[in-house]
Amino acid sequence: MDEEMVRERDARAYEAVHEAADFTKLKTRYKNFVVPWTIAFMAWYLAYVACCNWARGFMDHQVVGHINVALIFGLLQFVSTFVIAAVYGRFANRKLDPLASGLNAKYKRERRR
Known part of the structure:
Protein backbone atom coordinates (compact mmCIF):
# COMPACT_ATOMS: atom_id res chain seq x y z
CA MET A 1 0.00 0.00 0.00
CA ASP A 2 1.21 3.45 -0.71
CA GLU A 3 1.48 6.02 2.04
CA GLU A 4 -1.56 8.05 0.96
CA MET A 5 -3.85 5.01 1.11
CA VAL A 6 -2.55 4.13 4.58
CA ARG A 7 -3.24 7.68 5.79
CA GLU A 8 -6.77 7.61 4.37
CA ARG A 9 -7.47 4.22 5.97
CA ASP A 10 -6.15 5.42 9.32
CA ALA A 11 -8.18 8.63 9.09
CA ARG A 12 -11.38 6.66 8.34
CA ALA A 13 -10.67 4.34 11.26
CA TYR A 14 -10.09 7.29 13.58
CA GLU A 15 -13.28 8.99 12.37
CA ALA A 16 -15.27 5.81 13.07
CA VAL A 17 -13.90 5.64 16.61
CA HIS A 18 -14.38 9.37 17.16
CA GLU A 19 -18.06 9.12 16.17
CA ALA A 20 -18.74 6.13 18.42
CA ALA A 21 -21.00 6.64 21.44
CA ASP A 22 -18.39 4.95 23.63
CA PHE A 23 -15.83 7.61 22.67
CA THR A 24 -18.15 10.36 23.89
CA LYS A 25 -18.86 8.38 27.05
CA LEU A 26 -15.11 7.90 27.62
CA LYS A 27 -14.38 11.61 27.24
CA THR A 28 -17.26 12.52 29.53
CA ARG A 29 -16.24 10.07 32.25
CA TYR A 30 -12.63 11.24 32.07
CA LYS A 31 -13.60 14.90 32.25
CA ASN A 32 -16.09 14.30 35.07
CA PHE A 33 -13.32 12.73 37.12
CA VAL A 34 -10.39 14.98 36.27
CA VAL A 35 -11.99 18.42 36.52
CA PRO A 36 -13.37 18.15 40.08
CA TRP A 37 -10.26 16.43 41.41
CA THR A 38 -8.02 19.03 39.77
CA ILE A 39 -10.07 21.84 41.28
CA ALA A 40 -9.99 20.16 44.70
CA PHE A 41 -6.24 19.63 44.56
CA MET A 42 -5.55 23.17 43.39
CA ALA A 43 -7.78 24.59 46.14
CA TRP A 44 -5.93 22.48 48.70
CA TYR A 45 -2.56 23.57 47.33
CA LEU A 46 -3.53 27.26 47.20
CA ALA A 47 -4.88 27.03 50.76
CA TYR A 48 -1.50 25.69 51.83
CA VAL A 49 0.35 28.49 50.04
CA ALA A 50 -2.05 31.14 51.39
CA CYS A 51 -1.66 29.85 54.95
CA CYS A 52 2.12 29.86 54.59
CA ASN A 53 1.99 33.49 53.46
CA TRP A 54 -0.78 35.00 55.55
CA ALA A 55 -1.41 32.67 58.51
CA ARG A 56 2.11 32.25 59.77
CA GLY A 57 1.07 32.06 63.40
CA PHE A 58 -1.21 29.14 62.59
CA MET A 59 1.39 27.41 60.44
CA ASP A 60 4.11 27.89 63.09
CA HIS A 61 1.97 26.25 65.77
CA GLN A 62 3.94 23.33 67.26
CA VAL A 63 1.96 20.07 67.17
CA VAL A 64 4.48 17.58 68.57
CA GLY A 65 8.05 18.53 69.40
CA HIS A 66 9.53 20.38 66.43
CA ILE A 67 6.72 19.30 64.10
CA ASN A 68 4.49 22.23 63.24
CA VAL A 69 1.30 22.64 61.21
CA ALA A 70 3.26 23.78 58.12
CA LEU A 71 5.29 20.56 58.06
CA ILE A 72 2.14 18.46 58.41
CA PHE A 73 0.40 20.41 55.63
CA GLY A 74 3.48 20.00 53.42
CA LEU A 99 -14.31 1.59 27.08
CA ALA A 100 -10.83 2.36 25.80
CA SER A 101 -10.16 -1.32 25.07
CA GLY A 102 -13.38 -1.55 23.11
CA LEU A 103 -12.53 1.57 21.14
CA ASN A 104 -9.02 0.26 20.46
CA ALA A 105 -10.48 -2.98 19.11
CA LYS A 106 -12.89 -0.98 16.94
CA TYR A 107 -9.98 1.11 15.61
CA LYS A 108 -8.00 -2.01 14.74
CA ARG A 109 -11.01 -3.55 12.98
CA GLU A 110 -11.59 -0.37 11.01
CA ARG A 111 -7.93 -0.21 9.96
CA ARG A 112 -8.10 -3.71 8.50
CA ARG A 113 -10.95 -2.72 6.16
Whole structure:
Protein backbone atom coordinates (compact mmCIF):
# COMPACT_ATOMS: atom_id res chain seq x y z
CA MET A 1 0.00 0.00 0.00
CA ASP A 2 1.21 3.45 -0.71
CA GLU A 3 1.48 6.02 2.04
CA GLU A 4 -1.56 8.05 0.96
CA MET A 5 -3.85 5.01 1.11
CA VAL A 6 -2.55 4.13 4.58
CA ARG A 7 -3.24 7.68 5.79
CA GLU A 8 -6.77 7.61 4.37
CA ARG A 9 -7.47 4.22 5.97
CA ASP A 10 -6.15 5.42 9.32
CA ALA A 11 -8.18 8.63 9.09
CA ARG A 12 -11.38 6.66 8.34
CA ALA A 13 -10.67 4.34 11.26
CA TYR A 14 -10.09 7.29 13.58
CA GLU A 15 -13.28 8.99 12.37
CA ALA A 16 -15.27 5.81 13.07
CA VAL A 17 -13.90 5.64 16.61
CA HIS A 18 -14.38 9.37 17.16
CA GLU A 19 -18.06 9.12 16.17
CA ALA A 20 -18.74 6.13 18.42
CA ALA A 21 -21.00 6.64 21.44
CA ASP A 22 -18.39 4.95 23.63
CA PHE A 23 -15.83 7.61 22.67
CA THR A 24 -18.15 10.36 23.89
CA LYS A 25 -18.86 8.38 27.05
CA LEU A 26 -15.11 7.90 27.62
CA LYS A 27 -14.38 11.61 27.24
CA THR A 28 -17.26 12.52 29.53
CA ARG A 29 -16.24 10.07 32.25
CA TYR A 30 -12.63 11.24 32.07
CA LYS A 31 -13.60 14.90 32.25
CA ASN A 32 -16.09 14.30 35.07
CA PHE A 33 -13.32 12.73 37.12
CA VAL A 34 -10.39 14.98 36.27
CA VAL A 35 -11.99 18.42 36.52
CA PRO A 36 -13.37 18.15 40.08
CA TRP A 37 -10.26 16.43 41.41
CA THR A 38 -8.02 19.03 39.77
CA ILE A 39 -10.07 21.84 41.28
CA ALA A 40 -9.99 20.16 44.70
CA PHE A 41 -6.24 19.63 44.56
CA MET A 42 -5.55 23.17 43.39
CA ALA A 43 -7.78 24.59 46.14
CA TRP A 44 -5.93 22.48 48.70
CA TYR A 45 -2.56 23.57 47.33
CA LEU A 46 -3.53 27.26 47.20
CA ALA A 47 -4.88 27.03 50.76
CA TYR A 48 -1.50 25.69 51.83
CA VAL A 49 0.35 28.49 50.04
CA ALA A 50 -2.05 31.14 51.39
CA CYS A 51 -1.66 29.85 54.95
CA CYS A 52 2.12 29.86 54.59
CA ASN A 53 1.99 33.49 53.46
CA TRP A 54 -0.78 35.00 55.55
CA ALA A 55 -1.41 32.67 58.51
CA ARG A 56 2.11 32.25 59.77
CA GLY A 57 1.07 32.06 63.40
CA PHE A 58 -1.21 29.14 62.59
CA MET A 59 1.39 27.41 60.44
CA ASP A 60 4.11 27.89 63.09
CA HIS A 61 1.97 26.25 65.77
CA GLN A 62 3.94 23.33 67.26
CA VAL A 63 1.96 20.07 67.17
CA VAL A 64 4.48 17.58 68.57
CA GLY A 65 8.05 18.53 69.40
CA HIS A 66 9.53 20.38 66.43
CA ILE A 67 6.72 19.30 64.10
CA ASN A 68 4.49 22.23 63.24
CA VAL A 69 1.30 22.64 61.21
CA ALA A 70 3.26 23.78 58.12
CA LEU A 71 5.29 20.56 58.06
CA ILE A 72 2.14 18.46 58.41
CA PHE A 73 0.40 20.41 55.63
CA GLY A 74 3.48 20.00 53.42
CA LEU A 75 3.55 16.25 53.98
CA LEU A 76 -0.18 16.06 53.34
CA GLN A 77 0.44 17.63 49.92
CA PHE A 78 2.47 14.54 49.00
CA VAL A 79 -0.07 12.20 50.57
CA SER A 80 -2.95 13.83 48.69
CA THR A 81 -1.05 13.49 45.40
CA PHE A 82 -0.61 9.75 45.93
CA VAL A 83 -4.19 9.31 47.10
CA ILE A 84 -5.55 11.07 44.02
CA ALA A 85 -3.29 8.96 41.79
CA ALA A 86 -4.52 5.75 43.46
CA VAL A 87 -8.17 6.80 43.22
CA TYR A 88 -7.67 7.69 39.55
CA GLY A 89 -5.97 4.36 38.85
CA ARG A 90 -8.87 2.47 40.38
CA PHE A 91 -11.40 4.65 38.53
CA ALA A 92 -9.58 4.20 35.22
CA ASN A 93 -9.38 0.42 35.64
CA ARG A 94 -13.11 0.16 36.35
CA LYS A 95 -14.66 2.89 34.18
CA LEU A 96 -12.23 4.03 31.49
CA ASP A 97 -10.13 1.04 30.46
CA PRO A 98 -13.04 -1.18 29.36
CA LEU A 99 -14.31 1.59 27.08
CA ALA A 100 -10.83 2.36 25.80
CA SER A 101 -10.16 -1.32 25.07
CA GLY A 102 -13.38 -1.55 23.11
CA LEU A 103 -12.53 1.57 21.14
CA ASN A 104 -9.02 0.26 20.46
CA ALA A 105 -10.48 -2.98 19.11
CA LYS A 106 -12.89 -0.98 16.94
CA TYR A 107 -9.98 1.11 15.61
CA LYS A 108 -8.00 -2.01 14.74
CA ARG A 109 -11.01 -3.55 12.98
CA GLU A 110 -11.59 -0.37 11.01
CA ARG A 111 -7.93 -0.21 9.96
CA ARG A 112 -8.10 -3.71 8.50
CA ARG A 113 -10.95 -2.72 6.16
